[in-house]
Amino acid sequence: MIKKIAVHQLKVGMYVHDLSCDWMNHPFMRNRLLVTSEDEIRKIIDAGIHEVYIDTGKGLDVADAPTAEQVQRSLEKELVDIAARQPAPVARVTLTQEIARAKQIKNQAHQLVRTVMADARLGKAIELDRVEPVVQNITESILRNPGALTGLLRIKNKDDYTFLHSVSVCTLLVAFCRSAGLDAATTREAGLGGLLHDTGKALVPDAVLNKPGRLTDAEFDIIRKHPKDGYDILLRTPGVGEIPLDITLHHHERMDGSGYPDRLPGERIGTLAQMAAIVDVYDAITADRCYHKGMPAAVALRKIYEWSKFHFNAQHVQAFMRCVGIYPVGTLVLLESGRLGVVTEPHETNLLAPKVNVFFSTRSNTYIKPVEVDLSRPLGLGGGDKILSHELPEKWRVDPMKFFALE
Ligand SMILES: [Fe+2]
The missing domain is CATH 1.10.3210.10 (Hypothetical protein af1432)
Structure with a gap:
């Protein structure tokens, strides 16, 4: 299980799954490591890292630490709150x-x-x-x-x-x-x-x-x-x-x-x-x-x-x-209808409802005729769908950028 802990909870014998830090600023070129010495822990702290994810299947556990899924769930909730109150700039041309x-x-x-x-x-x-x-x-x-x-x-x-x-x-x-x-x-x-x-x-x-x-x-x-x-x-x-x-x-x-x-x-x-x-x-x-x-x-x-x-x-x-936007342009998203699409433009006031070019059906597992869907609009006016999640392109073996700008 992947759990998030504070660095002061880190001990020799734990397996760091993710240093939770951008790698440009730390001296560990690998994000994953088994902690084998106090020296390594000191190096992690010195690099300005405050929290890490550990893999409890590969090393020691911290019983009451939150799991990565729990952390992600609460983070998504916070993002939705942010999205609800943040307008985006308007595009002048398509x-x-x-x-x-x-x-x-x-x-x-x-x-x-x-x-x-x-x-x-x-x-x-x-x-x-x-x-x-x-x-x-x-x-x-x-x-x-x-x-x-x-x-x-x-x-x-x-x-x-x-x-x-x-x-x-x-x-x-x-x-x-x-x-x-x-x-x-x-x-x-x-x-x-x-x-x-x-x-x-x-x-x-x-x-x-x-x-x-x-x-x-x-x-x-x-x-x-x-x-x-x-x-x-x-x-x-x-x-x-x-x-x-x-x-x-x-x-x-x-x-x-x-x-x-x-x-x-x-x-x-x-x-x-x-x-x-x-x-x-x-x-x-x-x-x-x-x-x-x-x-x-x-x-x-x-x-x-x-x-x-x-x-x-x-x-x-x-x-x-x-x-x-919280779904930046170029992001692959899965819609409620089961379609996959690429985000092309954030909505002016609702970051949860950008414009999306849909191109794949996960229900039939086939490509569909690419079409722009405006998630801020109801069905019949080019919308009527909703983002369920952002997805990894490799999971679906698709390249969303191919459908980014439709002719
Ligand atoms: Fe730089």
């Missing part, structure tokens, strides 16, 4: 209208980040006047329809990860700023920060950055230098404002002071850096990497919500949920 433009913007931004990183590696300055128009294009696409670009950026090739991750963080941060009601100038600066936040990774050797196996402590130390290195590169770039500098230096800080490089406590982390941290982790854990498979966005969101108790600003996490 997803189908925006998707072609969004593809071009994604490619343009991808190429730009590639150039910026290559220049940084050669010690050349960043040309801000080439970056700004790209951030502008991303922002305009988000304003037209936030689902198009954020949905497209769900798909990342392992080799392109570092570059597309930067594009993704920029895009999500712009969407987040917009839904949080921040002004255009702040949003632009945040977008710039998002696009450039990992520039310091240009100085990390490829062998470390893309290492498929577990990082050594020394390699982990090299990775941890990238916020400061990126900050130094941006400092040498004329015209870069405070917000991109702050995001670059502090996107790995955590509210409980367990982050890096400065182990800042929450009250000393700037708002935009706090928001960037959420977006950064959300994108990182949803992406396939050389050493692990990404989790579906809906699962990632629930993890971040769970971790927000210690690592993120809980209010910001809730605001982020308003921005991406």
Whole structure:
């Protein structure tokens, strides 16, 4: 049985099933381990981990700890409460209208980040006047329809990860700023920060950055230098404002002071850096990497919500949920009718009732003619269905993104 416990309950002989923490900030490249020494427990605590899941079938038990199912059930209930009071921003054009433009913007931004990183590696300055128009294009696409670009950026090739991750963080941060009601100038600066936040990774050797196996402590130390290195590169770039500098230096800080490089406590982390941290982790854990498979966005969101108790600003996490929906675009959902569909657009006021492209019947176990269902509408007006759960694509052996933008 999988149970959730506090780290102070952890003992030698327990089997950690999940460290309940994003792996970018901890030195254990594997999430699962049998605890064999007090030293390991200390290392887990030092990494800023407060709670872990244990597998009682593979190690010692804690009798009164809640099971993973109990934790998930109460978490879903909390999410429904959040969804009930959070409106989402409205799209100005349909997803189908925006998707072609969004593809071009994604490619343009991808190429730009590639150039910026290559220049940084050669010690050349960043040309801000080439970056700004790209951030502008991303922002305009988000304003037209936030689902198009954020949905497209769900798909990342392992080799392109570092570059597309930067594009993704920029895009999500712009969407987040917009839904949080921040002004255009702040949003632009945040977008710039998002696009450039990992520039310091240009100085990390490829062998470390893309290492498929577990990082050594020394390699982990090299990775941890990238916020400061990126900050130094941006400092040498004329015209870069405070917000991109702050995001670059502090996107790995955590509210409980367990982050890096400065182990800042929450009250000393700037708002935009706090928001960037959420977006950064959300994108990182949803992406396939050389050493692990990404989790579906809906699962990632629930993890971040769970971790927000210690690592993120809980209010910001809730605001982020308003921005991406609790069933983010690209999520595979099972409907009451037995149909599977992919979420394409959150509803303006009801996060439980997004638009969904349905394409598969679990009753007949066959593909059906793809059609858009608006879950906020009654039957007869293109709706009349309800989300039962979010599902893992591999469970049904389907690729929801194939049905994301219908012709
Ligand atoms: Fe980073």
